[in-house]
Amino acid sequence: IRTIPVDGLHELADYGVKLTFPEGEFVAGTTYTCRLLPPAPSIVDVLDALESPLALYDVEFVHIVGPSDSVDWMAAQAKADELWNQQRPTYFKLEARLPFDGEDLNAYVAALLAERQGVAGRFVTVCCQYGEIVDTAGASRLRNAGGLQSGRVMAIPVQRATGRVKDGPISQLTLPDGWEAVQPTLESNGFQTAKKYAGLEGAYWGDSRTLAEDTSDFRYEEVLRTVFKAVRLTRIAALKSMYDEAGDPLRPDSESGLAYLKANLENALDAMTTAGELASYVVEIPSGQDIVNNGVAVEITLVGIPIIREIKLYNRYTYAGSNFDPRIERYSVAA
Incomplete structure (x- = not known):
């Protein structure tokens, strides 16, 4: 229990938030809620902050946390091109924004597709997947799942797709309602998304796409990682x-x-x-x-190692011992 200060200001130090209570009457027991949007630094500030660590360390990728748009994506691609020309192949992982208050799923998808128009970045990935994510303290919060995707990438070898079903579902993530209807469209337009499979519990990562054009060799993250690792190793060997x-x-x-x-x-x-x-x-x-x-x-x-991205099953039914029993021919040949 806290007393509202005379000036109506109360700081939540753990969250970096200041609450302002306007003049008026507040009834004890009333609950007030709001959703806090993550901070959104400019891409210029982010890239400036990255200058020192990128000068010291040769990293595989950089994950920039927080909402981003097409301007950020192109700036990240320009920085990746610069590093590539310096023989330091590095790609960037960014996150799409969360839906605005009152923005339905269809409007959100339309906004992302409009942002994607005219943008091509072979060394940039954008995760637009969001949902209720359970953190280490057990609290469930609405947030972008880019951090979970980055964690999966770091846990698997370079040639492996993050969506490999054998590696299991995304245990901390709950997809938003109606997501399955829009997921294929976002995935086909180069965004990183998650999806569900009938008969399986939980959500799984889909194609780990980059913002490269569909004709590019670098449209999949696993190809990008494999090539980048080979470039690094062969360059050191050539030196x-x-x-x-x-x-x-x-x-x-x-x-x-x-x-x-x-x-x-x-x-x-x-x-x-x-x-x-x-x-x-x-x-x-x-x-x-x-x-x-x-x-x-x-x-x-x-x-490279081929990835199975689609499986087509053709089931046919017949009676045992009938003329259409595929075993009959094999048995007669064996005899």
């Missing part, structure tokens, strides 16, 4: 050959610098194939290069 002697091109059987370069690249990718992150790879150094003036060009083909 061991910087300023090394290339060897005599007329003696290809010699243990030249080019052979050492290729062996190091293959050793780096062998680690990924052994871990099941790649199916295979091909490293080729084309002959006849002007190494003195142009350096060495190495062509690397990464053979």
Whole structure:
């Protein structure tokens, strides 16, 4: 029990919130409720704050918490391009806003689709999934599920899809009413969403899409993660050959610098194939290069692990021993 101060101001220090009670009569026992929106710093402030940590650490991705829009998505893509050109592949994970008060699900989806128009970001993901999420204290709050998606990403190898049903449902998340009707549209437009399967309990992640165009090789997060890891490993392996002697091109059987370069690249990718992150790879150094003036060009083909994104079951019913029993032919052939 607290007494309202004379000035009507009361600070909730644990939440960073100040309450203002206007003049009037307040009846004891009355409950007043409100929903607090998360803070929304500008993308300029966020990227400025990231300068120091990104200069010190080579990270796989950056998760920016809080509501974002197309301006934020494009700014994140520009920063990702900058890091890519610096040989530090990094992608960004952002969150869509929550529905406004009084905004129904259809209006919310329409707003997101309008925001998505004309935006392409191959190194950016946007999670628009929200719902009631149970925190570590057991409290259920309406929030974006981007943190849960990031946690799943960090818990699985790079080639694995976050929606793999075998890994189990999203235990802390309850989907909003009517979500199943709009989820396919949001997913097909490049947003990260969750969905339900008939016969299974709980919600599961859908396709882990990026904002890349549908024709891009980077439209799925698992492909992005696999390529980025291979780029990092091969770059470090290639650096061991910087300023090394290339060897005599007329003696290809010699243990030249080019052979050492290729062996190091293959050793780096062998680690990924052994871990099941790649199916295979091909490293080729084309002959006849002007190494003195142009350096060495190495062509690397990464053979990825296919993901089962759709299963079609065709069930047919027949009676045992009938002419349509598929076992009859096998038994007669065996005889």
